[in-house]
Amino acid sequence: MGIVGTTDLKTSGAPIPLYGVDDKLVRELSTALGNGQAATATNLIAEIHGADQADIFERLSPSLRRRFKDLLLDQVQPEFWVNIDEGLRVALFCDMESYKISTLVQKLETDDAVRLLGDLRARDRSEILKCVSEPTRALFEEALCYPEDTAGRLMRREKVTVPEHWKVGDVIDFLTDVDELPEALHNLFVVDPLHSPVGYIPVYKLLGVSREEPISPLIVRDIKVLPVMTDKEEVGLFFRQYGYVSASVVDADGVMLGVITIDDVVTVIDEEAEEDILKLAGVQGDDFYDAVIATTRARISWLLVNLLTVTLSALVIGFFDTEIEKLVALAILMPIVTALGGNAGTQALTVAVRAIATKELTVNNTARTIGKEILVGGINGLILATILLFIVGFWFSDVGLGAVFAMAIIINMVVAGFIGVAVPMALYRSGIDPAVASSVLVTAVTDIVGFFCFLGLAAWLIF
Amino acid sequence: MGIVGTTDLKTSGAPIPLYGVDDKLVRELSTALGNGQAATATNLIAEIHGADQADIFERLSPSLRRRFKDLLLDQVQPEFWVNIDEGLRVALFCDMESYKISTLVQKLETDDAVRLLGDLRARDRSEILKCVSEPTRALFEEALCYPEDTAGRLMRREKVTVPEHWKVGDVIDFLTDVDELPEALHNLFVVDPLHSPVGYIPVYKLLGVSREEPISPLIVRDIKVLPVMTDKEEVGLFFRQYGYVSASVVDADGVMLGVITIDDVVTVIDEEAEEDILKLAGVQGDDFYDAVIATTRARISWLLVNLLTVTLSALVIGFFDTEIEKLVALAILMPIVTALGGNAGTQALTVAVRAIATKELTVNNTARTIGKEILVGGINGLILATILLFIVGFWFSDVGLGAVFAMAIIINMVVAGFIGVAVPMALYRSGIDPAVASSVLVTAVTDIVGFFCFLGLAAWLIF
Numbered sequence: 001m002g003i004v005g006t007t008d009l010k011t012s013g014a015p016i017p018l019y020g021v022d023d024k025l026v027r028e029l030s031t032a033l034g035n036g037q038a039a040t041a042t043n044l045i046a047e048i049h050g051a052d053q054a055d056i057f058e059r060l061s062p063s064l065r066r067r068f069k070d071l072l073l074d075q076v077q078p079e080f081w082v083n084i085d086e087g088l089r090v091a092l093f094c095d096m097e098s099y100k101i102s103t104l105v106q107k108l109e110t111d112d113a114v115r116l117l118g119d120l121r122a123r124d125r126s127e128i129l130k131c132v133s134e135p136t137r138a139l140f141e142e143a144l145c146y147p148e149d150t151a152g153r154l155m156r157r158e159k160v161t162v163p164e165h166w167k168v169g170d171v172i173d174f175l176t177d178v179d180e181l182p183e184a185l186h187n188l189f190v191v192d193p194l195h196s197p198v199g200y201i202p203v204y205k206l207l208g209v210s211r212e213e214p215i216s217p218l219i220v221r222d223i224k225v226l227p228v229m230t231d232k233e234e235v236g237l238f239f240r241q242y243g244y245v246s247a248s249v250v251d252a253d254g255v256m257l258g259v260i261t262i263d264d265v266v267t268v269i270d271e272e273a274e275e276d277i278l279k280l281a282g283v284q285g286d287d288f289y290d291a292v293i294a295t296t297r298a299r300i301s302w303l304l305v306n307l308l309t310v311t312l313s314a315l316v317i318g319f320f321d322t323e324i325e326k327l328v329a330l331a332i333l334m335p336i337v338t339a340l341g342g343n344a345g346t347q348a349l350t351v352a353v354r355a356i357a358t359k360e361l362t363v364n365n366t367a368r369t370i371g372k373e374i375l376v377g378g379i380n381g382l383i384l385a386t387i388l389l390f391i392v393g394f395w396f397s398d399v400g401l402g403a404v405f406a407m408a409i410i411i412n413m414v415v416a417g418f419i420g421v422a423v424p425m426a427l428y429r430s431g432i433d434p435a436v437a438s439s440v441l442v443t444a445v446t447d448i449v450g451f452f453c454f455l456g457l458a459a460w461l462i463f
Numbered sequence: 464m465g466i467v468g469t470t471d472l473k474t475s476g477a478p479i480p481l482y483g484v485d486d487k488l489v490r491e492l493s494t495a496l497g498n499g500q501a502a503t504a505t506n507l508i509a510e511i512h513g514a515d516q517a518d519i520f521e522r523l524s525p526s527l528r529r530r531f532k533d534l535l536l537d538q539v540q541p542e543f544w545v546n547i548d549e550g551l552r553v554a555l556f557c558d559m560e561s562y563k564i565s566t567l568v569q570k571l572e573t574d575d576a577v578r579l580l581g582d583l584r585a586r587d588r589s590e591i592l593k594c595v596s597e598p599t600r601a602l603f604e605e606a607l608c609y610p611e612d613t614a615g616r617l618m619r620r621e622k623v624t625v626p627e628h629w630k631v632g633d634v635i636d637f638l639t640d641v642d643e644l645p646e647a648l649h650n651l652f653v654v655d656p657l658h659s660p661v662g663y664i665p666v667y668k669l670l671g672v673s674r675e676e677p678i679s680p681l682i683v684r685d686i687k688v689l690p691v692m693t694d695k696e697e698v699g700l701f702f703r704q705y706g707y708v709s710a711s712v713v714d715a716d717g718v719m720l721g722v723i724t725i726d727d728v729v730t731v732i733d734e735e736a737e738e739d740i741l742k743l744a745g746v747q748g749d750d751f752y753d754a755v756i757a758t759t760r761a762r763i764s765w766l767l768v769n770l771l772t773v774t775l776s777a778l779v780i781g782f783f784d785t786e787i788e789k790l791v792a793l794a795i796l797m798p799i800v801t802a803l804g805g806n807a808g809t810q811a812l813t814v815a816v817r818a819i820a821t822k823e824l825t826v827n828n829t830a831r832t833i834g835k836e837i838l839v840g841g842i843n844g845l846i847l848a849t850i851l852l853f854i855v856g857f858w859f860s861d862v863g864l865g866a867v868f869a870m871a872i873i874i875n876m877v878v879a880g881f882i883g884v885a886v887p888m889a890l891y892r893s894g895i896d897p898a899v900a901s902s903v904l905v906t907a908v909t910d911i912v913g914f915f916c917f918l919g920l921a922a923w924l925i926f
Binding site: 023026027049051052055058059061079083171172173175176181185186202203204206207208222224239240241242243244245262263265266267269270273274276277278280281282283286287288289292295296299300302303304306307310311313314317318321324325328330331332333334335336338339340343344346347349350351354355359360361362363364365368369372375376379380383384387388391395447451 | 486489490512514515518521522524542546634635636638639644648649665666667669670671685687702703704705706707708725726728729730732733736737739740741743744745746749750751752755758759762763765766767769770773774776777780781784787788791792793794795796797798799801802803806807809810812813814817818822823824825826827828831832835838839842843846847850851854858910914
């Protein structure tokens with residue numbers, strides 16, 4: 001057993017390395033790999049959890065990763081492949097022979113195997129599947145028929161179910177007879193004669209019960225099931241909502257197809273949140289381990305959209321070039337109007353995007369939420385405008401300019417509150433992921449409205 | 464059993480309501496509450512899961528929530544209180560008598576009860592604890608001694624552990640004798656005579672094994688344990704890393720104190736990701752259900768910091784007022800330089816903040832990551848500058864201006880790549896949460912550098 005950081009525990013204050021991996025180990029392995037000491041390197045990773053082996057690999061420099069591939073890849077544990085960054089895994093698979101990959105995927109639980117296969121190109125995948133023996137191949141192929149990101153892909157297809165009329169003894173004999181029980185069999189699903197789920201029995205409840213007792217009173221019947229085409233984001237919400245450890249997946253007729261367990265859902269919840277964070281910042285996917293060119297390509301698309309919207313804003317400023325020539329203070333102050341509006345809009349939109357993702361913001365309360373955000377924007381606009389009125393007063397001693405500046409800020413903050421909810425909601429209702437396009441649209445609006453209000457009001461009221 | 468959306472399942476194409484809650488139910492309940500029809504309202508929520516009851520309550524308008532409180536609050540299930548938004552729960556608790564709350568928390572698992580109590584003010588909490596009977600009160604008080612956000616607060620204190628030398632029969636007798644088994648007892652922890660965890664037995668492995676067999680061969684020994692002071696964010700990473708369903712929590716001497724189960728970790732992972740998303744956007748916490756004044760107060764602090772940084776940028780622009788007066792194109796183009804830099808910086812910083820949170824970005828690979836981001840920024844800067852050179856050439860027919868503009872963009876994009884990694888890493892190493900302060904610092908730098916480079920280069924090279 002490995003108590004992680006036992007020594008550190010006793011010297012309070014020192015940071016506790018919760019993971020088997022610490023920087024010292026990575027440095028030692030780097031040295032060993034750099035010097036080509038295969039035996040030393042093998043020893044260093046031998047006793048380590050597969051997930052930690054994946055972490056170590058990820059932390060190496062690209063050249064040392066190649067060394068690792070040549071010297072150590074045959075010795076990693078199967079969990080290495082489940083935990084490693086997707087981009088790095090696909091790259092490693094490219095250089096591996098199909099039969100090796102097929103041996104690997106057969107060592108994994110079906111849900112993990114299917115996830116790994118799903119990331120590969122269809123041609124490589126069928127090469128690998130050729131080397132997989134029946135009936136496992138059929139299981140994989142069936143699972144791969146479901147679209148990515150659905151419950152069908154996430155579920156484990158080992159179907160250990162029992163009929164309702166059995167006695168405790170029947171269940172125990174059945175479980176003892178099954179060749180290989182799925183790992184983590186915590187709940188046993190009970191089905192009716194049409195193979196629809198009726199409920200489940202927490203396995204620990206069978207302990208100490210006489211073999212002659214019927215299982216019926218032990219069944220937890222008040223369950224909810226997942227249709228096989230459910231989006232994986234919904235699966236995450238479903239598990240969070242009801243606190244389940246496992247849930248049965250059913251087809252359109254309510255027939256049970258498989259089981260999703262919470263450990264797979266943890267990964268999903270984490271990935272979905274990660275995706276939302278990155279999308280809101282205009283990053284297409286986690287590119288931390290991607291090479292420079294791949295990262296550049298992924299990031300440029302958002303910057304190009306941004307180029308378009310800022311060029312539009314520049315056109316708006318261009319309309320007012322004579323006013324700016326006459327009063328340079330306009331050029332000095334205008335970025336304040338757009339920056340504050342953009343930030344207020346981003347605040348409102350981030351809360352709205354998350355509330356849509358967790359189903360808290362619906363059609364029912366959109367109007368109420370917009371009303372609230374407009375009020376929040378207006379009040380904060382008033383506060384900021386008041387402070388800025390003093391600053392501008394001292395700086396430029398121009399009351400008219402100060403008044404126009406304050407008005408523009410308040411208007412832009414109100415618009416930001418409205419747009420921050422309206423844009424993501426409109427995108428969502430049009431079937432577009434609100435996380436991916438909201439930021440660019442919201443800041444485009446606050447920029448254009450900000451410049452136009454401030455410069456336009458100045459042109460109208462001052463000159 | 465409730466197959467959710469059974470009918471919808473069969474008519475393919477229609478959206479499947481995965482939750483018991485649909486908008487129709489919320490509308491019906493709103494009408495019933497609005498008309499004061501207590502019996503109808505009670506019927507509508509009677510058969511509904513506590514988590515769904517919480518969702519319904521959240522979706523009501525503030526005035527109907529008050530009606531719900533008066534008419535229905537005594538009839539909600541305990542899970543209602545576990546699932547409801549924290550702000551709304553605290554508000555409801557304010558109007559409830561202490562003995563009612565104490566009855567409620569005693570119905571919950573200790574970890575949920577402690578979480579609810581932890582959200583209350585110390586004075587209210589001790590009032591409630593007075594009404595809780597021993598030994599539950601001692602359990603609550605002990606748990607509340609651990610700082611918020613630690614493993615000690617998350618763990619369940621029901622300690623069902625067995626010694627290593629027992630036989631299967633002993634374990635079954637012991638489990639049958641225990642008054643009340645904790646819910647979801649999937650793994651049974653095995654301890655040594657000093658009460659340190661040795662490993663665990665997945666409970667289903669006990670089924671069908673003869674009572675006379677020793678449990679020793681069934682024990683999974685290769686486990687990692689959580690020190691009681693571990694931060695809850697680390698707890699989330701720990702569970703994700705090793706795929707555990709439950710883990711034992713130990714004190715500084717390795718003595719087992721309790722168990723954390725994955726269902727509680729799901730909530731933690733979700734909350735931590737949510738916090739990061741909101742912090743990156745300058746929102747202090749999920750304020751979706753907060754009233755206007757509370758939201759305004761929470762949002763203004765970030766806007767005030769932003770006010771400071773944009774005023775600094777305005778000062779930078781102010782240095783170059785004579786240049787802008789001579790060449791208004793500078794004022795028109797300068798927001799493009801800062802907007803592109805700000806966006807590139809946000810991209811780099813978001814990836815970095817996530818990589819720090821998941822321990823992928825460490826001291827070891829900071830230099831490598833900065834190098835990569837500088838290259839990505841430089842290449843994207845080149846691409847954007849080339850496109851903009853054409854636009855500016857057509858618009859202003861001024862080669863010198865175009866050259867200065869392109870140079871400023873490339874410099875600012877390179878700075879953005881550097882700052883996007885360096886700022887969060889520096890904050891992290893100083894013990895500050897990188898999610899909370901990175902955005903404001905990064906955009907402040909890209910704004911100031913952007914304005915200064917563009918206007919400064921223009922002043923130097925054009926005039």
